Amino acid sequence: MMQFIVQTSILVELRKIMKLFFIRHGQTDWNLQKKIQGSYDSELNMTGIAQAEELSTKISELNYKFSKIYTSKQKRAIKTAQILSETIKMEYIPIDGLEEVKLGEWEGLTWDEVKERFPCEYEEWYSYRRYTRPPKGESYQDMLVRVLEVIHRIINEEHDNVAVVTHSAVIMCLQCYLTDTPYEDLMKFNINNSSIIELDSQSFINKLAFSGK
Numbered sequence: 001m002m003q004f005i006v007q008t009s010i011l012v013e014l015r016k017i018m019k020l021f022f023i024r025h026g027q028t029d030w031n032l033q034k035k036i037q038g039s040y041d042s043e044l045n046m047t048g049i050a051q052a053e054e055l056s057t058k059i060s061e062l063n064y065k066f067s068k069i070y071t072s073k074q075k076r077a078i079k080t081a082q083i084l085s086e087t088i089k090m091e092y093i094p095i096d097g098l099e100e101v102k103l104g105e106w107e108g109l110t111w112d113e114v115k116e117r118f119p120c121e122y123e124e125w126y127s128y129r130r131y132t133r134p135p136k137g138e139s140y141q142d143m144l145v146r147v148l149e150v151i152h153r154i155i156n157e158e159h160d161n162v163a164v165v166t167h168s169a170v171i172m173c174l175q176c177y178l179t180d181t182p183y184e185d186l187m188k189f190n191i192n193n194s195s196i197i198e199l200d201s202q203s204f205i206n207k208l209a210f211s212g213k
Contacts, residue, residue, distance in 0.1 A: 017202050018158060098164065175197075
């Protein structure tokens with residue numbers, strides 16, 4: 001008999017196992033300048049385009065198997081997905097919810113500038129970053145809730161492996177969530193631009209089943 005876990009509006013089949021290949025977008029000028037991007041809709045620079053092309057070629061040569069490419073709607077992710085799509089001849093699907101964490105008034109600043117201009121707010125955020133919101137921004141937990149809703153929907157609707165083009169904080173937070181790693185240690189999962197990591201649907205299903213969230 002097929003079993004299900006029900007969480008709010010999310011329905012996940014327990015027996016379905018698939019791979020999700022999470023890809024961080026290519027480099028932008030703000031990456032290079034170490035500015036906080038968040039919800040700012042930056043585009044790939046020439047290095048970022050070359051990185052996306054190189055990764056796409058590698059994915060093609062190594063014969064990665066997936067049926068669709070989902071992507072954040074931010075320009076830097078869409079361009080990365082478009083390059084991959086053209087290389088492997090597969091559609092890409094922009095989808096709401098995969099965007100980078102919104103860091104509000106800190107966007108456009110370097111972390112050193114944030115520490116200087118927002119010392120109290122930064123100290124509180126740094127110590128309790130999973131649930132603390134920066135000024136006019138969202139917490140990692142806020143981001144995680146919207147991202148997980150998308151991931152659970154993909155797992156429920158797809159039968160084959162998929163690629164998901166998104167952002168560094170999204171990928172790092174998902175790994176913290178799945179491994180019960182404190183978010184203060186989030187940077188242990190840091191990945192470079194145009195990098196790919198593999199997670200599987202069973203990890204998300206197990207987490208949902210045992211934690212209920």
